[in-house]
Amino acid sequence: MTFEILSVGTELLLGSIVNTNAQYLSRRLSELGFNVYYTTVVGDNPHRLKSALETAAGRADAVITTGGLGPTVDDLTKETIAEFCGVKCVMDEESRQRIIDRFSVGNREIPENNYKQAEMPEGCIILKNDNGTAPGAIIESENCTFIMLPGPPSEMKPMFDDLVEPYLEQFSDGVIRSKSIRIFGLGESKVDEMLGDLMNSSHNPTIAPYAKPGQVELRITAKADTVEKAKEMLKPVEQKIRDVLGDKVYGTGMDNSLENVVVEHLREKGLVTVTAESCTGGLIAEKITRIPGSSECFECGYVTYSNEKKEKLLGVKKDTLDRYGAVSEETALEMSRGALENSGADIAVAVTGIAGPGGGSEEKPVGLVYISICTKDFHKAYKFNFAGSRDMVRERTSLYALDLIRRYIKGDLKG
Amino acid sequence: MTFEILSVGTELLLGSIVNTNAQYLSRRLSELGFNVYYTTVVGDNPHRLKSALETAAGRADAVITTGGLGPTVDDLTKETIAEFCGVKCVMDEESRQRIIDRFSVGNREIPENNYKQAEMPEGCIILKNDNGTAPGAIIESENCTFIMLPGPPSEMKPMFDDLVEPYLEQFSDGVIRSKSIRIFGLGESKVDEMLGDLMNSSHNPTIAPYAKPGQVELRITAKADTVEKAKEMLKPVEQKIRDVLGDKVYGTGMDNSLENVVVEHLREKGLVTVTAESCTGGLIAEKITRIPGSSECFECGYVTYSNEKKEKLLGVKKDTLDRYGAVSEETALEMSRGALENSGADIAVAVTGIAGPGGGSEEKPVGLVYISICTKDFHKAYKFNFAGSRDMVRERTSLYALDLIRRYIKGDLKG
Numbered sequence: 123m124t125f126e127i128l129s130v131g132t133e134l135l136l137g138s139i140v141n142t143n144a145q146y147l148s149r150r151l152s153e154l155g156f157n158v159y160y161t162t163v164v165g166d167n168p169h170r171l172k173s174a175l176e177t178a179a180g181r182a183d184a185v186i187t188t189g190g191l192g193p194t195v196d197d198l199t200k201e202t203i204a205e206f207c208g209v210k211c212v213m214d215e216e217s218r219q220r221i222i223d224r225f226s227v228g229n230r231e232i233p234e235n236n237y238k239q240a241e242m243p244e245g246c247i248i249l250k251n252d253n254g255t256a257p258g259a260i261i262e263s264e265n266c267t268f269i270m271l272p273g274p275p276s277e278m279k280p281m282f283d284d285l286v287e288p289y290l291e292q293f294s295d296g297v298i299r300s301k302s303i304r305i306f307g308l309g310e311s312k313v314d315e316m317l318g319d320l321m322n323s324s325h326n327p328t329i330a331p332y333a334k335p336g337q338v339e340l341r342i343t344a345k346a347d348t349v350e351k352a353k354e355m356l357k358p359v360e361q362k363i364r365d366v367l368g369d370k371v372y373g374t375g376m377d378n379s380l381e382n383v384v385v386e387h388l389r390e391k392g393l394v395t396v397t398a399e400s401c402t403g404g405l406i407a408e409k410i411t412r413i414p415g416s417s418e419c420f421e422c423g424y425v426t427y428s429n430e431k432k433e434k435l436l437g438v439k440k441d442t443l444d445r446y447g448a449v450s451e452e453t454a455l456e457m458s459r460g461a462l463e464n465s466g467a468d469i470a471v472a473v474t475g476i477a478g479p480g481g482g483s484e485e486k487p488v489g490l491v492y493i494s495i496c497t498k499d500f501h502k503a504y505k506f507n508f509a510g511s512r513d514m515v516r517e518r519t520s521l522y523a524l525d526l527i528r529r530y531i532k533g534d535l536k537g
Numbered sequence: 538m539t540f541e542i543l544s545v546g547t548e549l550l551l552g553s554i555v556n557t558n559a560q561y562l563s564r565r566l567s568e569l570g571f572n573v574y575y576t577t578v579v580g581d582n583p584h585r586l587k588s589a590l591e592t593a594a595g596r597a598d599a600v601i602t603t604g605g606l607g608p609t610v611d612d613l614t615k616e617t618i619a620e621f622c623g624v625k626c627v628m629d630e631e632s633r634q635r636i637i638d639r640f641s642v643g644n645r646e647i648p649e650n651n652y653k654q655a656e657m658p659e660g661c662i663i664l665k666n667d668n669g670t671a672p673g674a675i676i677e678s679e680n681c682t683f684i685m686l687p688g689p690p691s692e693m694k695p696m697f698d699d700l701v702e703p704y705l706e707q708f709s710d711g712v713i714r715s716k717s718i719r720i721f722g723l724g725e726s727k728v729d730e731m732l733g734d735l736m737n738s739s740h741n742p743t744i745a746p747y748a749k750p751g752q753v754e755l756r757i758t759a760k761a762d763t764v765e766k767a768k769e770m771l772k773p774v775e776q777k778i779r780d781v782l783g784d785k786v787y788g789t790g791m792d793n794s795l796e797n798v799v800v801e802h803l804r805e806k807g808l809v810t811v812t813a814e815s816c817t818g819g820l821i822a823e824k825i826t827r828i829p830g831s832s833e834c835f836e837c838g839y840v841t842y843s844n845e846k847k848e849k850l851l852g853v854k855k856d857t858l859d860r861y862g863a864v865s866e867e868t869a870l871e872m873s874r875g876a877l878e879n880s881g882a883d884i885a886v887a888v889t890g891i892a893g894p895g896g897g898s899e900e901k902p903v904g905l906v907y908i909s910i911c912t913k914d915f916h917k918a919y920k921f922n923f924a925g926s927r928d929m930v931r932e933r934t935s936l937y938a939l940d941l942i943r944r945y946i947k948g949d950l951k952g
Binding site: 159 | 549550551552553554555556559560561562563564565566567573574575576577578579580582585588589592596747812814817818819820821822823825826827829830831832835836837838839840841842843845846850880893894895927928931
């Protein structure tokens, strides 16, 4: 079954917003095993919308539209598709009541044009909207199925996940379940190489990689008759991936960031961390404190940009700075030791490096970074050579620092 | 003249990446006064690409493609369009030499398939790529002009701005010049209200607003016979905006961030700043140190998340914390005073607040933030109530803190 995504909205053609809806639907459909061959954007213009519908219906089995379901005169998607399919729009009492209920919460008056959203194509499947006033709809016409979703991502995504995905299961030969395995410290091609046959021969479950800076997410997707069977099929694949990649796997779940996992580990063990940052300028502390509840495991951080402040706040010796320089293993070690001792925390992480674009030399090029971990019975520095812009060097440094904390807690760092 | 954007790449149809290229081009074309009626995404498949080209060329005067210009067998845009237009691709010696020169920098070996990028459609206009190996191309065929740009945004954007925009001026009835006015601390609707007629009646120059968190960018665009005239037309409009919005205007230029302007002001005056952060957890220091050269005006930052560390590192009195709490005007004032005195910097900025989602009370709700500025002859705290998620509260706090530093340096803060 082939799909086409048709995004409706002049704001997209003016470039006022980026089309994240098309990306979300493309990704979800491909995970569900469906092909998307084209996506199109068209403005709030009935003639051009009708022409785009004709083109799409002529080449796809199903068309998913986003946008144009709202209350204003510009919102024309439902009306245009209904006309295209030769059906009328009629008031749906249940949808009308849901609009009234939604407005009654704040005792708000209902603008008359809002009721237009409850006029639904005759014979359609109505998709309830729990996050807004505009219901979605599915029209199964002879040659093409039209699935209409609202434009705001906060309404579109849950409607797709909760109502459209189960609907689409009839066109698939079973139910589908996915799990994301999150990997740090390996590039996409390295993961591919290490997993070899497991990935290349993956059919059901499939394994699809998504790369982010310093990270790879592997999405395992299984198709089966029942949810239980699909979930059972995911387990051995996850286990094989974990067997091959070992401690490079830091977590599971789509929105589970590295800082999330680190804060979770710290809280589980009742440990407090302290940061001493030079080239990252506060980015590591900032990432940790993004996580609600991080105050339990983070008391303070030092951003020591100048040599003087490395001496004064962290007790780095002047002699060390003079002999080895600010960007050196020795300075990194003294920074982490000083941060640990001054703060009374359980784990100190310190970073010093050359983020660029200036400041590099042949001996110490841009991208050279030392990260040190210090606890009462562990003290070590690690050397990195990161590629890329100032932002990239800082980002990678902060992620590797977080990953070293994670691996220390898991017992994976050797003295 | 109407345009269509055709993005080529299977990774877009799989939803692996979001199509920011289409947004950028849509925005730039609409600023230049051209209409975009459709944008389409198609995969790396020659049949479907050809079909999409036929559709696009049938309804637009010009088609801009992104992607598919690289060295691999999957990269087919140039070959497919050349075939569509009935021209051959031939080796372009200058483009070939540019590829050799690019690889020679790191003494890297040139993979044979890279030369394919120098095979250009006969008679085309070649668009040099200063940021990658794949040149772009323009083919002016009878009914439609095809403009081919590379897929990576870091190559596509400068190629459009530097080479395609000047080329497009011939199709406009004059030249076009824009200027961005950057505004902090006013919402889009407030800017609209304050500027009133100036915005609503804007025709040439036009004024278009773009909202970001805490910020608004006003893009003024003028059309004239010559560059000089267009630039002259921008000036009085910019002046009127500055007259009305006063010190809310913090800078000009599309990529000129608030932290950029703050670092510029600090360096101009030879001032050093220090940060003392609680709820932002390092975000202010991180933003300042994003800017190359910030080491001249930033020596250190304190992230004091716990009360104990506010006392120990910044000298906040235990009595102050007990009596007024960590989130109070009194604590903010002592934090900034302590940071100034301990560091020897010229300007200290301190923030303390409740970022949420937990930790709020009726008296001190989530979003309550105090920001204090301290210098040798200025000492004041400002109270804010920010709406939104934890991330939003932290982001807004950091931006208002930066803006207070900016306004202090400009002499706009009253004691």
